[in-house]
Amino acid sequence: MRTFDLSPLFRSTVGFEHLSRMLDAASRLDEQAAAYPPYNIEKLGEDRYRITMAVAGFGDADLEVTAHDHTLIITGKAHRDEAEVQYLHRGIAGRPFERRFELADFIRVDGAALVNGLLHVDLVREVPEQMKPRTIAIETKRSPKVIEGKAA
Structure with a gap:
């Protein structure tokens, strides 16, 4: 079963339409694409988090971090030299990627560093x-205090 019917929940809630969109996006994930590049999500404090992504072979000019409408999008496009390179073994992927993270309300990107x-x-x-x-x-x-039959 790959579909979720959330219409009964929408009868008694307001403003949760994004949950349906988020569940649809999660069900369409390609498992192979979800493995590259590897990443960690850390909780640094009560209200602080860090996403750490292994981007070997990418420079700061090859990466783009965008926050838009509760979504964090990290894109990598490695600029390769035009010279023909002959590999005996190629273990560093360096292929383009786009990774999306859904952010909760009131979460903002504080900075990024490579x-x-x-x-x-x-x-x-x-x-x-x-x-x-x-x-x-x-x-x-x-009630007013009554002393000897008179209101005080």
């Missing part, structure tokens, strides 16, 4: 003040 063949993309969750939990003061209306 160090020793690893691309580090730092993410941070910034919840707006109005969305953070807050304590509501409870007011009570006291």
Whole structure:
């Protein structure tokens, strides 16, 4: 079964239409394409994350990191020399790739760095003040105090 019917959920929720789109995208993943390039997702703190991707053979001019509409897109297009190279063994792929990550609400890309063949993309969750939990003061209306039959 490759399809999900989320219509019963949509009867009692508002603003979750992107879940259907996200599940459809996940069901269409090509397993072979999902293996290249390898990556890690780390949790660095309560609201900080890092995606580390092994991009051997790619320079900073060959990589593009784009954040658009709750999606992080990392694209690699290696610029090869035009000279004909004869390989006896080719273990470094260097093939073009596009990797997409769905970002939760309030997650933004904080920066990216290429160090020793690893691309580090730092993410941070910034919840707006109005969305953070807050304590509501409870007011009570006291009845007037009665002393010897007179209202005080």
